[in-house]
Amino acid sequence: MRKAAILVAGGKGTRMGGSVSKQYLPIGGQPVLMHTLRAFAEAEPGIAMILVLPERDFSLWKTLCAEYDFSLSHELVAGGDSRFQSVRNGLEKLPFTDGLVAIHDGVRPFVEKEVIQKSFEEAEKTGSAIPIVPLKDSIRKVDETGKSIFQDRGHFRLVQTPQTFQVAKIKEAFRVQELPQFTDDATVYEYQGWEVSLILGNPENIKITTPEDLEYAEFLLSRKDSNR
Template identity: 45%
Template sequence: MIEKISAVKYYAIIVGGGSGTRMGSEIPKQFLPLNGLPVLMHTIKAFYSTPISPEIIVVLNLDTHDYWKELCKENNFTIPHTLVAGGEQRFHSVRNGLAYIKGPGIVAIHDAVRPCVSVKLIDSAYRQAEEQGNAVPAVKSRDSVRIQTDKGSVFVDRQNIFLIQTPQVFKSEVLKKAYLQEYDVEFTDDASVVEKTGVNILLIEGETSNLKITFPEDILVAESYLNSKK
């Protein structure tokens, strides 16, 4: 029987160490304007709006901290959050965020540039992680899929292909143990880090609207999703 730990604290580590390279912008994409506010502010607001109301930890490259603080002043953004310095890779940034969590809890790790995540998905991920140990949102591929090999491309049944999203939510003890490992290039997300310790990753239904802003056209799509919520 899995112990219920609803009295334990909830945390959200929002990771925003990316640059604006693929956006064709000098401004890191988490700071780009979206419906009148920087992308990151929409992301923080999504977590703050949930019934769970987790303690929010924002991980940013140290050289952008002053810029972020200035953006908060300009936009009268007062949602409480702890600002943490990022690391060399996303892996190290998450590890730095985890260092601020001292006691047991349920921890969500989310990309700063996924501002359209819904309250429903956040709540669902926390609830399953509390009951089952972890929760990772995913959506099935809507496109045909092929894998490139030395002999050419090979068809793969898309029914077995899932596109992984965030927030990825885990019990804190599971995450902290996983992040004691040395960095590996195969660690592309938190699920891959945790899975390396032998933990079975549990998928939940994600949302097509929970897009990761990567290219300029993604801003327009995100605006549409956010406006539809209003």
């Protein structure tokens, strides 16, 4: 089946504390987004890649691509006012209607090749593939009064991306009106009454959000280089 990836990077990165959005900050000598695009290109050669950015950032991105001599093929698409709208804009630009699409946070550059490939394999069989990892810490549920209740972490999982789907089904799912409970693409898919399939993700597949995440990202890159 034909394969595509929609990389969503529409955030302003306010928690990073700087004037440059997190997706353009360098790690290992290149902006975060370039590492993410390369991860998909290496895992699935020939994959169609769509990069969803705020339209105001198009010129900045093109300047960065020229500065870093970054030439991996991808199409730029303008994001919306929310992640839901940005993903929907990306889905509308897919070059085919019969195939598979992985929807991924642009600031998750450390997704493993095997996770990407497994997500496509599972989605082809069942319609969807959502990577998850077990919780390591204890968790408590806090109600509106501040009272907390112990929860068995064995019943919970952390959800990552890429969240991969059969194109026809996810495009149908995104035709609905946006709702507050749509926290990721899996919840949009589930809203149709379809059950999602889970696959094991990789713990290093962090979402770079804070300065501490950047420091950890540099460590992960250095470890990756040392293992080559």
